[in-house]
Amino acid sequence: MGELKLMKGNEAIAEAAIRAGVDAYFGYPITPQSEVIEYLSSQKPEERTGMVLLQAESEVASINMVYGAAGSGKKVMTTSSSPGISLMQEGLSYIAGAELPCVVANVVRGGPGLGTIQPSQADYFQATKGGGHGDYKLIVLAPASVQEMADFIPLAFDLAFKYRNPALILSDGMIGQMMEKVELFDQVPRRTEEEIKKTCPWATTGKPKTRERNIITSLYLDPGTQEQHNYKLQKKYRKMEEDEIRYEKIECDDAEYLFVAYGSSARIAQKAIQLGRKKGMKIGLLRPITLYPFPVPQIREMIPRLKGILSVEMSAGQMIEDVRLAVGDKIPAEHFGRLGGIIHSPTEILEALEQKIIGG
Amino acid sequence: MRDEMLKDIISEENLVYKKTDLMTDNVLSYCPGCGHGTAHRIIMEVVDEMGLQEETIGIAPVGCSVLAYEFMNIDMQQAAHGRAPALATGIKKTWPEKFVFTYQGDGDLAAIGTAETLHACNRGENILIVFINNGIYGMTGGQMAPTTLSGMKTSTTPFGRDTALMGNPLKITELVAELPGTQFVTRQAVHTPAAVRKAKKAIKKSIELQRSGNSGTTFVEIVSNCNSGWKLPPVQANKWMVENMFPFYPLGDIKVNGELVK
Numbered sequence: 349m350g351e352l353k354l355m356k357g358n359e360a361i362a363e364a365a366i367r368a369g370v371d372a373y374f375g376y377p378i379t380p381q382s383e384v385i386e387y388l389s390s391q392k393p394e395e396r397t398g399m400v401l402l403q404a405e406s407e408v409a410s411i412n413m414v415y416g417a418a419g420s421g422k423k424v425m426t427t428s429s430s431p432g433i434s435l436m437q438e439g440l441s442y443i444a445g446a447e448l449p450c451v452v453a454n455v456v457r458g459g460p461g462l463g464t465i466q467p468s469q470a471d472y473f474q475a476t477k478g479g480g481h482g483d484y485k486l487i488v489l490a491p492a493s494v495q496e497m498a499d500f501i502p503l504a505f506d507l508a509f510k511y512r513n514p515a516l517i518l519s520d521g522m523i524g525q526m527m528e529k530v531e532l533f534d535q536v537p538r539r540t541e542e543e544i545k546k547t548c549p550w551a552t553t554g555k556p557k558t559r560e561r562n563i564i565t566s567l568y569l570d571p572g573t574q575e576q577h578n579y580k581l582q583k584k585y586r587k588m589e590e591d592e593i594r595y596e597k598i599e600c601d602d603a604e605y606l607f608v609a610y611g612s613s614a615r616i617a618q619k620a621i622q623l624g625r626k627k628g629m630k631i632g633l634l635r636p637i638t639l640y641p642f643p644v645p646q647i648r649e650m651i652p653r654l655k656g657i658l659s660v661e662m663s664a665g666q667m668i669e670d671v672r673l674a675v676g677d678k679i680p681a682e683h684f685g686r687l688g689g690i691i692h693s694p695t696e697i698l699e700a701l702e703q704k705i706i707g708g
Numbered sequence: 709m710r711d712e713m714l715k716d717i718i719s720e721e722n723l724v725y726k727k728t729d730l731m732t733d734n735v736l737s738y739c740p741g742c743g744h745g746t747a748h749r750i751i752m753e754v755v756d757e758m759g760l761q762e763e764t765i766g767i768a769p770v771g772c773s774v775l776a777y778e779f780m781n782i783d784m785q786q787a788a789h790g791r792a793p794a795l796a797t798g799i800k801k802t803w804p805e806k807f808v809f810t811y812q813g814d815g816d817l818a819a820i821g822t823a824e825t826l827h828a829c830n831r832g833e834n835i836l837i838v839f840i841n842n843g844i845y846g847m848t849g850g851q852m853a854p855t856t857l858s859g860m861k862t863s864t865t866p867f868g869r870d871t872a873l874m875g876n877p878l879k880i881t882e883l884v885a886e887l888p889g890t891q892f893v894t895r896q897a898v899h900t901p902a903a904v905r906k907a908k909k910a911i912k913k914s915i916e917l918q919r920s921g922n923s924g925t926t927f928v929e930i931v932s933n934c935n936s937g938w939k940l941p942p943v944q945a946n947k948w949m950v951e952n953m954f955p956f957y958p959l960g961d962i963k964v965n966g967e968l969v970k
């Protein structure tokens with residue numbers, strides 16, 4: 349059994365980064381995730397593993413530091429919250445276009461604009477539909493516990509390197525700030541320079557006589573070539589959709605009604621299920637762990653046994669669009685969620701199910 | 709026949725100049741007479757002479773030199789507009805033994821990338837920044853740059869730069885020289901063989917400083933021409949540069965060994 353600790357979600361991200369053998373973290377403080385860089389600073393990661401830690405002048409700079417280090421084969425990451433993630437969209441588009449692996453975590457807060465520092469899930473569209481300019485996707489993981497905040501760091505890096513694509517951990521201010529018990533995985537050593545050169549033959553590590561020069565770019569001036577590059581990216585995304593969907597099903601065996609909820613909302617929905625089942629309502633939960641790729645086949649497969657679906661998220665209704673794409677008009681699928689940093693209660697969720705699906 | 713003739717011409721005793729292998733055979737995308745090509749060549753010559761190809765990682769900007777990686781035969785990354793110093797920071801911090809440089813135009817470095825430039829220099833990132841100042845946005849067709857001279861005509865200042873409205877030409881090189889993070893800051897040109905030799909020396913000195921582990925950013929501005937943007941034939945463009953750009957952007961060292969040159 350690994351080391352047990354009581355930690356905030358943000359601290360778990362930071363500790364996991366060191367233990368996962370990450371080479372560098374570049375970031376800029378923003379509530380509710382400043383504990384990531386503060387925890388890292390307190391840990392002297394340079395001494396623990398040789399990991400580089402730098403507070404950048406902005407999120408624009410952090411993501412571009414990530415871009416540079418990722419292009420040279422390093423395992424590199426940044427974290428931020430909504431306004432900062434907006435600033436990173438240009439860089440993420442370049443990184444996706446140049447097909448580089450990296451990990452970004454968004455501890456989402458309420459928006460739009462400066463919004464509020466309270467938890468929200470209103471960055472779903474930005475996270476799952478690309479976010480910046482151009483046709484691209486991020487791999488999006490949605491942790492629902494402090495344990496998953498830690499565990500998804502190495503998972504996100506594995507996926508990022510497997511597909512040479514940025515991976516985003518989409519959590520929120522609640523999971524970032526709350527304290528829970530975590531079992532920490534053991535220290536993974538950082539890769540040596542030789543290992544990097546071997547496993548990332550595409551990286552800018554300095555051109556030896558024995559190979560052609562390596563170029564990291566997202567520029568293809570000829571539209572025909574650009575189109576081919578886009579087809580290549582699309583092929584990669586289809587492969588992710590086939591192989592990388594992750595989800596959890598809770599109390600689904602006899603369920604007539606289904607909540608679809610991720611992260612914090614999934615935890616609250618679980619409580620609503622308990623309340624509902626006490627009243628004799630057969631409710632289950634499908635919790636998408638990957639928001640992209642979204643568990644479309646898994647939802648489709650359940651439709652014949654269901655009377656209706658309530659998509660629960662702390663937004664005005666974003667994930668519901670993906671749920672409806674999966675469901676079509678076969679059964680009712682509605683959205684419920686509080687906005688702008690308000691967390692819905694289990695009772696509210698149950699009432700919404702009764703009004704919008706059962707009664708409707 | 710042609711090959712035979714070439715062989716004769718480039719026989720050992722006739723050889724006075726040979727293109728460095730660190731420049732690829734790709735045809736330069738620059739306008740005839742543009743300083744970018746010469747600036748590329750001297751950087752690659754120094755890297756070649758110092759035997760550093762395997763140790764070098766370069767960053768190309770957004771601007772006319774966006775395709776620098778097509779011409780420089782080294783590992784390179786292409787940055788978003790203005791972000792080259794941030795990429796270079798990410799690389800140098802994680803590969804401290806490598807020689808890392810950025811190559812940037814004045815719009816890239818002194819407008820959209822001002823923050824990245826100043827903060828990389830202020831942190832004293834041990835990188836070389838090569839700054840091509842042609843007083844205009846070449847790539848997008850000759851719009852005003854932060855470095856456009858007062859009264860200078862561009863496509864967005866067709867009646868001349870009005871400094872009351874558009875601000876004054878930015879001497880960002882003098883600005884970065886003020887920062888404790890820079891160790892060597894110089895302004896050069898590449899319009900004559902003598903200027904090329906001096907600019908090459910400055911590049912070499914910068915690489916040596918970085919290689920010696922001396923901490924601090926080295927910053928080499930090259931005042932250059934943009935004959936297309938300035939709408940002048942190459943020879944006149946160079947003349948215009950000497951007469952108008954050099955008085956405002958005087959050539960020479962600005963900071964040496966971390967001390968401002970008086």
Ligand SMILES: Cc1ncc(C[n+]2csc(CCOP(=O)(O)OP(=O)(O)O)c2C)c(N)n1
Nearest residue numbers: 770771772789813814815816844845846847
């Ligand atoms: C975010 C963004 N804004 C604007 C542009 C358009 N753009 C491309 S190059 C350029 C200016 C380049 O000028 P400079 O840096 O002086 O280089 P030069 O072409 O003169 O060598 C601009 C505005 C862009 N590519 N990206």
Ligand code: SF4
Nearest residue numbers: 739742772846934935
């Ligand atoms: S537009 Fe200007 S800077 Fe660009 S290649 Fe032509 S002369 Fe050079």
